[in-house]
Amino acid sequence: MCGIIGFLDKTSDTAPVGETVLTMLNALACRGPDSAGVALFTGPGNDRTVLRIKLGEKGVFAERQANITKRVQTLGRVLAAETSEEYLRLEVDYQGDPQQLSALIESEADNVEVVSMGNALEIVKQVGSPENLEQSHGVSRITGTHGIGHTRLSTESKVDLSHSQPFWAHGRPDLAVVHNGHITNYHNLRRRYEQHGVRFYTDNDSEVIGVYLADRLSQGMTLTEALTASLYDLDGSFSYLAATQNELGFAKDRFALKPLLFTETDSEVVVATEEIAIENAFPGIGGVREAQAKEVQVWQLN
Amino acid sequence: MATELDCSGKTIREINTAIREHIARGEDAVVVRNPGARHNLGVALLQPSTVKFDGSVGYFCGGLMDGATVEVNGSTGWGLAESMLSGTVIVRGSAGNGAAATIRGGTVVIHRHAAARAGVAMKGGLLLIGGNCGYMAGFMGQRGTIVVCGDVGEAFADSMYETVCYVGGEVGELGNDAVIEELTAEDLAFLEATFTEHLPERLAELKPRIAGFKKIVSGRRLWNFDKTDWDVWQQVV
Structure with a gap:
């Protein structure tokens, strides 16, 4: 299971991203009771x-x-x-x-x-439900441009703060990832990256996505190119979201094995594992569609 | 006049029980407000009745149904109308993966798009998609009809038995043993009748396009094993 969500506000640098992301995430608490986390981008100018x-x-x-x-x-x-x-x-x-x-x-x-x-990224994650994020860290007070979030049902590695998501792509500022699914060539990819000196902080297969994207971006790919390349370089089932300081994007695996829905209006982009999360924050927003197999979308901040 | 039911503050079981009670009282239609994209709404409706969801619903809406009419004024999650015996399901928005999977009869109309695996293993009935549909639609279809007005994704109509598919847009890639057939006069009449009945508001746009629809059926090479078809079998198995 696991639940992932993303939100991008097109109209303001000081949108209530913390509050919106939490409202969406609360609706997906049942998909991932083990841990919850958010990666929020607090806006430019610093x-x-x-x-x-x-x-x-x-x-x-x-x-x-x-x-x-x-x-x-x-x-x-x-x-x-x-x-x-x-x-x-x-x-x-x-x-x-x-x-x-x-x-x-x-x-x-x-x-x-x-x-x-x-410069803009702030990740707060911890063991427990999304409600804890608010009680312990006051996440809803954080404003900015966009954010992603995750609720985790652990299936393959231990439950602690570090194994929770979002994952920062260690070493590359302002790049964060949330993932729902399994990366089945994780061990191969990890071994290859470790041979090149990359440190892995957890045994969570999702961590490798951030490492992979950071590697591709540092080779000069755009985020869209990196997400598209990942459809073939990553094996297994995945819907994942990636966010940088001025972009929000997603990729869905070749067989559409994991859910991911999205909608876009003049003022915002909203993405979630289940529509229940979108409805919770934007009742009646409309235009929601499930992403197709191999679909990649990237939205830029203006 | 339709009765109204508000989902706010109610559990799924309370909502479904209330829907069944309305139907048992013989009311013509139930309008369900604030469904909030929640799962398992309006499942196993076994009597003729009309249930209208005023908003999006989650997984399995209209599943295991026999004879009712369900309308969704929004989009739906996975497994829409799954294993329906008979009845009608109309979705004004888009549907998630596995819409109309394994239905035995009835009609499912999706006005916008369907995601992956729409109409897999259908054993009867009609699936009509106003927009596009995704990967592996129609897989192992045994009977029934799939009509897609827009484009279809890869592995379309893979390993089918006797399901018949019509596609108005581009085919991403035909599945194993799927072949394109010429449209007959009966096919043209069927498509016109289908659009007239289920998508009347788009008839002016669809009618001139009917002759350009592709009819896709099973090539029957996988129905019985023949060693001259070894290359196809290798791909499938």
Whole structure:
């Protein structure tokens, strides 16, 4: 199962993306009770780097938080720092190598992970239902341009924060993915990428999609080209959404094995595993259609 | 006058029970408000009656039905009218995967598009799609008729028995053992009658196109094993 959703507002840089994405996600809670998460794009006009860092899976992290903040300060000025539950959120005046910054933070301890990094991207995910996201992190207060979300029914790997979705494509700022399905050539792809030095943070097959897209985009492909190429490079069943700072797109596998519906109006694009999610946020929006096998769509922000 | 039923705050079981109670009281039509794209609405309706959903519905709407008429003023999820025996299902919007799968009779009309695997394993009845349909429609169809006014996806009409398909637009790729046949006078009359009855508002546009429809049936090469057809069998199995 699993439920995925996406939303893009065409009219505003300060749309209530957090609230909309949560409203949609709440309707799909029954598809994925194990964990829930969102990746929100908070709008343009800022060249600071925002980091969402997992300090650990459970416990008290005051010391780690202080150490990590100190480490980050050696690379760039920390403009803001706040914590909620396992997360440390930092705004840093840094435009250097993302890998270098991640590595410096993650060397603090084994289970420290940079969950998201980018100028606009903020990922919040955790074990439990979508309601927890609001209670613990106040996701509905976040405004911006677009966002994606995921509710997870775990079938092949463990249930913890890191194995939850969305996945940030580690190393490539502002690229996030949510996936419903199974990538059956995951182990082959993972082995190939690991041989090239890519670090995998989880045993979740969905993680490889972000790695794959980051690889294709870094070779100069557009998002549309990368999603289209993935129809043949990824095996198995999938409907997945990918989002960058100014795009939202989806791809559906060659045999249409997983549901994904979408509709577009003059003011927004809405995508979801089930229409119940679209109805929950946009009652009576109309024009909803299920994506066909091998269908790829990408919407750009104006 | 039609009775109204509001789904807000009700469970699926409460809604379906209320629909059946309305039908049992002999009311002509039930209008169901705020269906909210929820699953399993209007399943197993076994008496002549009319149920109108004012909005989108989720999976399996109109499934296991015998004799009722269901209208959806919106779109539907997977498994629309699945395994229906008889009756009519009309969808004003689009349908998800597996629409009209394994129906034994009755009519399913989808005004916009159908996704993958529409009308697979049909054993009778009519599936009429106003727009396009996706991958593998008509797979292993045994009887019945599929009419698609727009384009069809890949693996269309694969491994069929006696289902007859008509396509107004482009065929993405014919499935195994699917062949195109000449339209007969009966086919032309059937298509005109079908559009007149089920898509009257589009008749002016569709009628001149009828002669250009493609008729697709089974080539019968897979009905019995013949070693000269080994290449086809290798692809199928």
